[in-house]
Amino acid sequence: MPPIFVTSSGTGIGKTYVSAILTRELKARAIKPLVSGLDEETFPGSDPAQLLAAMGEPVTYENASLVSRWRFRAALSPDMAAKREGRAIDLGELVAECVSAARRHDPLVIEGVGGLMVPLDERHTVLDWMKALKAETGLAPLLVVGAYLGTISHTLTSLAAMRAENIAPRVIVVSEREPGPVPVEETAETIARFAGGIPVRIAPRGGAVSLADLF
16 A cells, blocks of 8 residues: 555644554554654653554664654754754655655555644745655555644645645544544534545544544
């Protein structure tokens, strides 16, 4: 199958939680090539740590490289975090890393960084990364969104941007990380009305969601 790319409408919404669920459910390999805000102190609660655990790998700082090749200390967007360290992210190298992983591992879960339009360098965003990967490997995108006030607009904006590049998601997952102002089911139903037939599923707070049947 083509690699599954987990992206989001924003930061801190639940990409890693959903990626870990998929990794366990599909017995997949998981990578998050770019990660910011990572050092030995923050590692235990980090995204790479959660993905290592989902794969059954030892959850050690030394093993972070199994998940994330580009690791930055500053908790900023990748372009800003890289600049702080005198480094830069090369989109071609990033795409090649993912293509190589996809050839070695099937299924493969690739977790993006931040939201769909987060900058990677001076000119490219996560959406550009996804476009390049689709051209190389095909792609099975998954869009994770929140259950907060305002999420419907953010979700539909992200969906429009993805559709404009012909990379509409296979599924939209509404992640209930915190209690919202309305029941999460109502939010999901409203998003589904505008999703044009794309399945919408809920990852309830403290619970899981089954997604394997969509990939």
